[in-house]
Amino acid sequence: MDNLQILVAAPVFNLQLLVDGVLIGSVFALAAYGMGLVWGVMRIINIAQGEFVMLGGYVALHAAGAGIPPLATIPIAAIVLYLLGWMLYRAVLFRLVDRDLFTSILATFGLSILLQQIANQVFGANVRSLDSGLGTLSFGDGQITVAEIKLVAFGAVLVLGAALVLFLKTSRLGQALRATAQNAAAARILGIDTDRVYAATFALNAGICGAAGALVAMTWIIHPYLGLTYTVRAFMIVVVAGLGNLPAIAASGAALGIAEQYAGFLLGTEFQTAFLFSLLVVILVARQLALHRQRLYLK
Amino acid sequence: MTTNISKRIARCSALVLAGTFATSATVALAADDTITLGAAISMTGKYSTNGKNTLDGYQFAIERLNQMGGVKIGGKSYKLAIKYYDDESTSARGAQLVERLISQDGIKFVLGPYSSGLTKAIAPVTEKYKIPMVEGNGADRDLFVNGYRYLFAVLNTSDYYLREAVNLLAGQAKKEGKKPSDMRIAIAIENDNFSQDVRNGVLEDAKKYGMKVVVDDKLPPEINDMSATLTKVKALKPDMLVVSGHDKGATLAVRQTSDEKVRVPMLALTHCDSAQIAEKLGRSAEYAVCASQWDDDLSYKDKWFGTAKDYANGFEKEFHYAPPYQAAESSASVLVYADALQRAGSFDSEKVRDALAQTDLMTFYGPVKFDSTGKNVAKSMVLYQVQHGEYKVVAPSKWAQTTLVYPAPGWDPRK
Numbered sequence: 088m089d090n091l092q093i094l095v096a097a098p099v100f101n102l103q104l105l106v107d108g109v110l111i112g113s114v115f116a117l118a119a120y121g122m123g124l125v126w127g128v129m130r131i132i133n134i135a136q137g138e139f140v141m142l143g144g145y146v147a148l149h150a151a152g153a154g155i156p157p158l159a160t161i162p163i164a165a166i167v168l169y170l171l172g173w174m175l176y177r178a179v180l181f182r183l184v185d186r187d188l189f190t191s192i193l194a195t196f197g198l199s200i201l202l203q204q205i206a207n208q209v210f211g212a213n214v215r216s217l218d219s220g221l222g223t224l225s226f227g228d229g230q231i232t233v234a235e236i237k238l239v240a241f242g243a244v245l246v247l248g249a250a251l252v253l254f255l256k257t258s259r260l261g262q263a264l265r266a267t268a269q270n271a272a273a274a275r276i277l278g279i280d281t282d283r284v285y286a287a288t289f290a291l292n293a294g295i296c297g298a299a300g301a302l303v304a305m306t307w308i309i310h311p312y313l314g315l316t317y318t319v320r321a322f323m324i325v326v327v328a329g330l331g332n333l334p335a336i337a338a339s340g341a342a343l344g345i346a347e348q349y350a351g352f353l354l355g356t357e358f359q360t361a362f363l364f365s366l367l368v369v370i371l372v373a374r375q376l377a378l379h380r381q382r383l384y385l386k
Numbered sequence: 387m388t389t390n391i392s393k394r395i396a397r398c399s400a401l402v403l404a405g406t407f408a409t410s411a412t413v414a415l416a417a418d419d420t421i422t423l424g425a426a427i428s429m430t431g432k433y434s435t436n437g438k439n440t441l442d443g444y445q446f447a448i449e450r451l452n453q454m455g456g457v458k459i460g461g462k463s464y465k466l467a468i469k470y471y472d473d474e475s476t477s478a479r480g481a482q483l484v485e486r487l488i489s490q491d492g493i494k495f496v497l498g499p500y501s502s503g504l505t506k507a508i509a510p511v512t513e514k515y516k517i518p519m520v521e522g523n524g525a526d527r528d529l530f531v532n533g534y535r536y537l538f539a540v541l542n543t544s545d546y547y548l549r550e551a552v553n554l555l556a557g558q559a560k561k562e563g564k565k566p567s568d569m570r571i572a573i574a575i576e577n578d579n580f581s582q583d584v585r586n587g588v589l590e591d592a593k594k595y596g597m598k599v600v601v602d603d604k605l606p607p608e609i610n611d612m613s614a615t616l617t618k619v620k621a622l623k624p625d626m627l628v629v630s631g632h633d634k635g636a637t638l639a640v641r642q643t644s645d646e647k648v649r650v651p652m653l654a655l656t657h658c659d660s661a662q663i664a665e666k667l668g669r670s671a672e673y674a675v676c677a678s679q680w681d682d683d684l685s686y687k688d689k690w691f692g693t694a695k696d697y698a699n700g701f702e703k704e705f706h707y708a709p710p711y712q713a714a715e716s717s718a719s720v721l722v723y724a725d726a727l728q729r730a731g732s733f734d735s736e737k738v739r740d741a742l743a744q745t746d747l748m749t750f751y752g753p754v755k756f757d758s759t760g761k762n763v764a765k766s767m768v769l770y771q772v773q774h775g776e777y778k779v780v781a782p783s784k785w786a787q788t789t790l791v792y793p794a795p796g797w798d799p800r801k
Contacts, residue, residue, distance in 0.1 A: 093621045100621050107613045204430065212434040214633040214661055216641045218668065223647050223797075230620060234645035306645070307610055308637045312432050316610045351614025357577055357604035359614065 090353050103231050104348040110237035112344020113244040116337045117299035118317045119324035121292030127330035128268040128288045131191040135199035136321050137314025139293045143168050143300020144309035145210050148217050157219045164301040165294040172293025176286045206311040219305035240302045248333050323367050422467045424493030426483040431475025433500050436712050440500045442705050443716025457724050477507035484508045488515045494735045502526035502580040509537050518739045520722050522715030526579045530759035537760045538742050540718045542767050544580050545587030547677040550769050550781050551654040552591040555626050558792045567596030572624040574615045576631030577604040584630045600624050605631050616648045626652040633661035644670035651793030660710045664772045673794035676770045680711040680751050681779055691750040718751035
């Protein structure tokens with residue numbers, strides 16, 4: 088209750104929580120974009136999502152170590168992860184398309200462990216962080232502060248989201264992707280190389296995660312075992328927003344970030360994650376009820 | 387065909403079995419002139435960095451002891467060796483492996499793993515077999531309340547990590563003409579045994595001075611962001627922010643206090659040197675105050691390594707990195723074993739256990755003397771402050787290289 092009093096006595100801190108929440112949520116939303124795509128098009132829930140974020144972070148770290156300006160490492164991480172995603176599709180993921188959802192969960196879970204351990208061997212278990220070289224905006228005598236790198240993350244969510252929508256709506260590959268998502272068999276009959284579409288989808292997902300990873304390395308910390316945090320958040324966002332609805336994913340990412348900030352502030356950080364999961368349960372139950380009602384109506 | 391294969395399998399398994407018996411027999415007899423110490427060490431998994439520090443520390447000490455003629459028992463010199471398995475940073479695996487070291491490999495002397503959690507899992511096993519364990523990386527106070535007879539720790543328990551920081555804050559209050567009870571503390575500490583024991587130490591000493599704890603957050607183990615806590619800190623303006631959560635906690639605290647320009651007069655941390663905050667985070671880490679078990683500038687010395695500085699130089703030459711305290715305390719554990727074995731004059735684990743209990747030894751790492759629960763009560767912690775990119779000892783005053791910069795300057799003047 089003491090913490091609530093702070094917010095009442097100094098409402099300005101509400102603004103800080105809101106801003107932080109939206110900006111943090113945007114990084115989660117980036118990871119969720121790709122998860123939604125892969126889930127929608129390939130019917131695969133990718134548990135290794137967070138590992139792509141982690142690997143993106145390491146690519147950024149090493150690129151920056153080689154003298155590349157920190158901000159320029161974001162596209163580099165995206166490209167490297169895009170290629171990795173493509174290779175992983177050719178090696179592993181293509182076997183999972185059209186299989187049981189359980190098989191894909193198990194396989195990508197295995198993949199996530201593999202990537203973690205490889206990262207541990209190659210990069211070491213040290214906790215790392217990359218200085219973005221950007222400053223911090225300060226308002227109201229330092230009461231509200233916003234690290235500029237978080238604004239970059241927010242910008243990336245908007246730009247990437249818009250680019251994705253455009254890509255899906257207008258480009259040939261984007262159209263093929265949507266067709267495959269709607270009905271893979273029909274798309275195949277109509278001459279779409281669905282295998283290529285799947286490869287592109289998965290690679291695109293990995294690429295977006297790579298960009299998110301570079302931002303994570305500059306905003307927070309990276310280490311080989313941080314993946315699960317991002318996988319779980321991305322999963323939650325997609326569940327709430329639905330597959331393939333990118334603006335909804337961005338919005339629920341922001342909402343999740345805000346909820347997390349308030350839970351951390353009011354209840355203490357130890358309840359932050361617990362609160363999130365309780366929220367997920369509530370949302371799922373509420374959805375179930377709503378769907379149930381619709382079904383009744385249809386009868 | 388099938389019979390052929392089954393015959394081959396039978397032959398193979400016979401060979402394997404024979405091999406197993408052969409090795410366990412030789413190790414159990416401590417070979418002819420080698421004493422083998424056993425350990426479960428985190429070579430993979432989340433503790434693999436600190437696990438490597440631990441192993442390097444053990445091996446450095448064993449090599450040095452062997453170069454100097456080994457350990458003399460009953461007029462005969464014995465070389466030391468270490469047999470270890472990778473515990474994958476998981477407690478269950480650690481306990482399993484130590485059981486295997488003792489019952490299959492015939493190990494009679496165990497060295498500790500990395501981390502309090504793993505030590506806690508392994509101690510019941512060594513107790514069961516009445517095999518002594520000397521450890522340098524399990525600091526949780528809980529380890530020493532179970533009446534374990536065979537557990538000996540060369541390091542300070544975790545509640546001591548940041549008590550000194552509270553004392554420093556009280557001292558600063560007096561310097562500014564305030565009462566220590568005017569000081570306010572914010573705590574953000576990870577929710578694991580070790581870190582929570584660090585918190586208990588801070589709370590106990592804060593209570594002693596009557597200081598008020600205004601934030602008391604428990605960081606989740608998968609912590610990836612602490613901005614909610616930092617917003618509270620900005621709102622309440624405490625005099626000291628205490629953050630402890632292994633390497634993750636230290637790195638995150640430095641990165642985010644600087645990015646969010648959170649101004650606190652004193653930021654007190656643990657695990658700064660293993661997280662390498664001064665080396666890797668540059669200016670953001672400036673003025674952070676950090677707890678450490680050991681520093682190479684302390685004036686301890688022994689007959690094996692010389693001074694703490696000599697140890698650090700030798701270690702860096704061999705392993706190409708400056709030894710964090712995790713390596714130093716691991717080396718010290720081996721020295722304690724060597725000393726006890728010589729005094730016991732026997733390989734009997736019960737006699738060695740009694741000799742360990744009588745230890746009164748000066749090492750490059752500090753004095754070692756165990757109380758009845760097995761923890762080292764002779765050594766004290768030190769506090770560093772990062773100044774101009776280097777760790778400088780600021781407390782206790784006996785070892786201080788320089789004075790504490792307090793309050794830490796704001797963020798804008800630093801850039």
